[in-house]
Amino acid sequence: MQNMIETKSITKTVNTSEGSLQILQPISFEVKAGESIAIVGASGSGKSTLLGLLAGLDEVSTGEIYLDGQGLHTMDEEQRAQLRGDKVGFIFQSFMLVQSLTALENIMLPAEINGLDKPKQRALEILEQVGLGHRAHHYPNQLSGGEQQRVAIARAFITQPKILFADEPTGNLDAANSDKIEALLFDLNQQNKTTLVLVTHDNELAAKCQRQLNMHAGELTETTVDSVTTTVDVESQREAS
């Protein structure tokens, strides 16, 4: 199976008032197409930073990232935007809906921006799928948290992305809603054969993914399914490549 994501020794360094700070140590790993992985770790461990890099929202300081075979690290912001529009879907902890657009219009937005045909029809279909057909013309602030996240999921899937990045998708929801959202997310993921990269500090949610990567102080280790922890051997991977 081909690699949907491949990183080679990526690092991230930021400049602060007290000098430069490396917030990601060199990281190399691969994610196969259709795989689901969870990146877990405590707050401040660097998992969101990693997500930002993988999704092409931010630039690596060093190293290489390939998304569906395309080198993100060589692209400028415009090219990355194009790539995101074509291949990537996003779900955020804070939903990130455009407040002045209705549920339906929020879902249509990526389809319109990326020039897909019949955006409205597609949006209505997927809105039904997430069970919000009756809320199409409501604004985000008229929806509950769970409903907003369902709209966000619908928006993420409308372009049938190859990769879906989810940042704490249930972080702002109560238990009951969390379950529903998780179920929906994994359902759609399977239906669409999407590669899922999920950032969470919820171990239960992480356990539902095929692989779990653990971030700690900017370093990544992989937890295997049989609960035996092995360090992702950065050096050996680098040699292998």
Add this chain to the structure above:
Amino acid sequence: MNTTFNLAWRLFRHEARRGELTIILLAIVLSVAAVLSLSLFSERLQQALTDRSAEFIAADRRLNSRTPVDEQWLVEAQKLGLQTAEQVSTRSMVFGENEMALADLRAVNDQYPLKGAITIAPEPFAPAADIDGTVPPGEVWIDSRLFQLLDVSIGDTIYVGDAELTVTQVLGEIPDAGFSVFNTDPIVLMSMADIAATNVTGPGSRVNYKAYFTGDASTLDDYYDWLRPQLDDEIHYWMSIEADESAVGQAVSRAERYFLLASLLAIVLAAVSIAVAAQRYSQRHFDPVAIMKTIGASKQQIQRVYILQISFITILGILIGSVLGIAIQQVVVTALGDSVEVSLDVWHWRPLLIALFTGSLCALMFSLYPLMQLFSVPPLRVLRKDIDASLSSRTIQFAAAGSAIFLLMWAYSRDLTISAILFASGIVLVVGLLAVTYGLIAVGRKLGGGAMGPWQLAWARIRRRAMDNSVQLISFSITIMLLLVVLVMRNDMIAQWRAQLPEGTPNYFVSNVTEAQRPALVEQFETNNIRYDEFFPVVRGRFVAINDERIRTEVTKEDEEPAQEGRDGLGREANLTWDTELQTENRIVEGRWLDQWQPGMPHEVSVEAEVAERLNIKLGDILTFNIGSEIVRVVVTSLREVNWQTMQPNFFFVLHPAAMENFAATYITSFHLDQSRKSEITRLMLPFASVTLFDVDARINQLRDVVDQVSLAVEFILILVLAAGSLVLIAQVQASMDERQQELAILRTLGAKGRLIRLSVVFEFLIIGIVAGFMAALANEFSLWLLQSQVFQMEASIHWEYWAVAPLAGAIVVGILGALGCWRLLALNTSTLLRKMV
């Protein structure tokens, strides 16, 4: 492109409906409405006032000539579509059956007057009323005094030169009679058709020919361009009302400048409010932009969407603003309709163009930087809310804003001085404020220590947002300063106008009072309880030489109406007075006053500064006058500036009494007779038939009317600017409330009491209000001084009261607005606040 347009339109529609665009829309509406209504109103008012002042020359333009006006010139004017009229005037004796008198003959054609009206009275000295048309051939309309002097009544005939004409009306006033206190002969109005028969205009007689023109300004200018090369400066004199330096003319032109100033300030206010609103607009759209970028929108798509959205807002704002502006103006014009003669049927395009230009330029230039900021928001913001726009240089913002404001001022005023003054004082203010803000913040850092009370919280907040606060402080200060400038300017101006014409201003002048008549006249005044002024001695003399060099130039005007009759007045005759006391409203500008003269020194004279300049008279020059058969030589020891606006006799030449000892003087004085007692005038003056009486009530009323109208208009404009300013303040407070929202939510969540939060916000705004008010008072003083001394030709003065009023008002208004905005936020529950935060 189509998708982008749809998206932009959809966003615009929804956001407009949800009230998210209200502030920026309001700002544009406000700027367009304010500029449009102000300029439309002032344009109309100016038109009305110009028309009004045109009455003083009986036309829009007048050509005075010493030789008959070339018939071809009138034909050419008519060809261009101008209306024309003619007058021939001279001084001549007129005869009744038994008596004769010197009269001011005015022969006019049927078109006269083109502006204003002739007034007639039912009987001599009775109040006069307008009459349509003019005197027909064979008839004369004569001044009340002539009925006395010639001992005639209506229906009698009088002789003018060789012609015999019937007296048919008591003449009240003609529009361009002029206003001369001295030697004013009573007017005889007759038809131009009869002038030839009189034979008074033959060779050797001094005759003045006048041609009158009315029409639209550009045609008149074109005509003058055509005419000018054919005019001879020695013979012709072209007059327009713009050149009118009379009290009315000055009041009007000062008011015009005030309107201009107010409109300019309205533009600046509008610009400030748009700038604040655009900043807020941009910040509120950081998230949507980050989201769109995240899901694949290209930079170009984002730019198109938001530029389109701003365009929609601008267009809508301009539309609403135009309608509102026209409506406001219409309401005001209707409301003032009774007291101000504003023509409603004339439509002026320039104000609309200016308003459209203002709206679009402001929207464009002031949203430029916020939009650029918006476009630069990185997509990573979807993950990390603390990431703001990456554009941080404010140079573009300041350059764009500055050039926009300057451009607008210049385009609007077409006056580089006034624009530069306002612009420069604005820059001084901004720089000063930045310095003061940082100074205050440094002070606050020391004061703000200790336990967290509302004061400490307020200071902490001010300190933390130093840059934001300085921008906010600047916008508050500019707003308050502009309001102050408009307010104080209006107060000063109206006060000066009113001071010109206090209650009891003399409304009659008498001249030719002999030494013998003087005590009797005084007694007459005293017994009838009439307030009268000082008696000035007057001797007429011919001004013949400067430093023994004979002069040709004529000095003619000695009263409130310089220049108007300048060419055809009284020849080289000058009215000389003498006194050792300087008259009120006279000021020595060079040399020393006459009171230091000692016997044995050469006799001295004080000369009015303007005439001195015109005739090139310097201190130490010897002036020679012919009085009767005597020669008087005097040395110039002082030059005086004279306020010609006052209703008192003024003189070009004031001599030392010693120089005039040997001459018999006549006297001139003025008195005030109440409107209700006007019928007594005939009885009062009956014993003094040889005294010349001049009724200036009509003039005073005309002036008072104009001043009242202009004051009213100024008042209206003040209110409009105040309203605009208050809205700007509200917008500013609203904008800053958003920024406070997050902090309030956190404080609330942490369990801070509503009272603490509320007080801290109120205190914060109080502090900002006080500082802004104080700085505004300071800057106000600076720009007022520049404006009054450079533009309005007024005495600049310091306005201490506003140093207290401005900080107080600033604190109260800004504090209340802050408190209101804060209450609105506190009314929301914590979870709503928190939800709004994400």
